[in-house]
Amino acid sequence: MEWHSSKMNTSNCSNTCSPEAQHTSLAVILCLVYLLGLLLNGFSLWVFTCRIHKWDSGAVLQFNLALSDAIITPLTPLMAAYFIMDSNWSFGPFVCQLKIAVLSVHFNGSVIFLTLISIHRYMTVVHFNRSSLMKRKTFVKKLCAGIWCFLIIIGIVYGWLLPVTTEENHKQCLSIHQGTLTDAYFVINFVTLFFWCILPLTISVFCYSRIASSVSRININSTQGQSAKTKSLRMIGICLVIFGLCFLPLNVVRTLGVVMKKYHPERCRVLLQVETAYYACYILAGINCCLDPLIYFFGSRNFIKAFRSSLRVLGVKRSAENKNESETLDQIVNRNVILTVP
Numbered sequence: 001m002e003w004h005s006s007k008m009n010t011s012n013c014s015n016t017c018s019p020e021a022q023h024t025s026l027a028v029i030l031c032l033v034y035l036l037g038l039l040l041n042g043f044s045l046w047v048f049t050c051r052i053h054k055w056d057s058g059a060v061l062q063f064n065l066a067l068s069d070a071i072i073t074p075l076t077p078l079m080a081a082y083f084i085m086d087s088n089w090s091f092g093p094f095v096c097q098l099k100i101a102v103l104s105v106h107f108n109g110s111v112i113f114l115t116l117i118s119i120h121r122y123m124t125v126v127h128f129n130r131s132s133l134m135k136r137k138t139f140v141k142k143l144c145a146g147i148w149c150f151l152i153i154i155g156i157v158y159g160w161l162l163p164v165t166t167e168e169n170h171k172q173c174l175s176i177h178q179g180t181l182t183d184a185y186f187v188i189n190f191v192t193l194f195f196w197c198i199l200p201l202t203i204s205v206f207c208y209s210r211i212a213s214s215v216s217r218i219n220i221n222s223t224q225g226q227s228a229k230t231k232s233l234r235m236i237g238i239c240l241v242i243f244g245l246c247f248l249p250l251n252v253v254r255t256l257g258v259v260m261k262k263y264h265p266e267r268c269r270v271l272l273q274v275e276t277a278y279y280a281c282y283i284l285a286g287i288n289c290c291l292d293p294l295i296y297f298f299g300s301r302n303f304i305k306a307f308r309s310s311l312r313v314l315g316v317k318r319s320a321e322n323k324n325e326s327e328t329l330d331q332i333v334n335r336n337v338i339l340t341v342p
Contacts, residue, residue: 017177017268027080029283037289038073041066044293044303051306057140058124059303061117062296064144068109068151069289075099082173089173093164096173100162101155103174108196109151110288111247115200116143117295118239122207125232126214158188176275182262189258197251201243208236235298238291246288250281 048055048063055063078091078099089096116134123132133139162185164171165178172178176185215232257274260267296303 017265017271024084026279026283027083030083030286031076031080033283033286034073034076034289037069037286040290040293041070044296045070047296047303047306051309052302054302055137056302057135057137058117058120060137060140060144061113061120062303064147065110065113065117065292066296068106068113069292072102072106072289075102087170087172087175087177089164089171091173096164097159100159100174101152104155104158105151107247107285108154108192109147110292111196111200112147112151113144114239114242114292114295115203118204118207121235122211126210161188176257176261176271179265182258182265186258186262189255193251193255197247201248204239204243208240212236231298235295238294238298242288242291246285246291250278250285253278253281 044066045063048059048066052059075098078095082089120134120140123130123134162174162178162181164173165180166172167175167177167179170177178185212233215236253274257271257278260271260274264270297307
């Protein structure tokens with residue numbers, strides 16, 4: 001949820017907080033982060049759709065993650081304008097509801113597809129010799145379609161529950177200053193905290209800890225095998241960094257903010273400090289759009305090959321490569337590499 005900063009109203013004996021414009025640098029940084037995310041994810045989507053002709057179940061999940069990251073970018077200028085226009089929403093109630101719905105789809109979609117990628121990698125690496133629905137492309141396609149329907153419904157519900165309100169002659173959209181929506185924000189926050197943060201983070205930590213344990217016990221003597229092992233460990237690190245750096249702080253600070261607003265609305269100075277921390281976390285959350293493409297690079301051999309061929313198509317020169325492409329960890333495991341159990 002997007003909050004807008006406030007100032008101490010010294011003329012009011014109740015010490016309430018009122019909306020005010022944000023510093024221009026906040027809007028600039030926000031636009032730069034999401035613009036970089038658009039470029040990276042736009043290029044990734046182009047690689048998936050135009051350069052990779054045969055998808056597996058992992059590529060389907062990665063494509064949907066890139067799509068969920070890219071959809072927020074068209075609304076970023078409106079969010080930046082809201083920051084610098086005295087926190088006064090001037091784009092109408094429908095655009096506000098659209099913004100809330102898209103933000104919900106973006107953040108929730110990113111978390112869901114990141115979690116599904118962790119489950120997919122867990123089934124592929126740890127249980128490589130077992131059949132699983134997550135390894136079947138047809139099932140994963142249907143699963144992703146169902147998830148998009150679910151995300152859209154949730155976004156529409158959020159947009160309906162959180163309309164534009166007028167606070168001290170300011171039209172507020174998705175703002176902590178909407179006093180009449182304090183209870184709604186409180187409930188929605190804790191639902192979001194559990195289902196879109198704690199639960200996915202727990203699942204991902206479990207999956208990647210098991211993957212890291214399996215990878216560390218693999219006997220690999222070839223240079224290509226060592227490269228695949230390193231890439232897999234790097235992908236594990238990137239996924240956990242995305243959860244820990246991008247999503248966890250945002251949820252923790254937002255929770256602190258809604259609790260303060262509900263139970264201590266008169267403590268304006270503390271709310272201002274929490275809001276400042278929230279904006280920093282909000283920008284960190286946007287960085288996940290820039291980090292997610294690294295998952296495609298480390299997690300898919302087809303993406304790496306398509307990426308390199310795309311660079312050649314775009315006229316980028318590169319040094320001569322070894323004809324033998326590095327194998328992914330999935331292929332090494334599937335070729336019955338011997339696990340050394342301590």
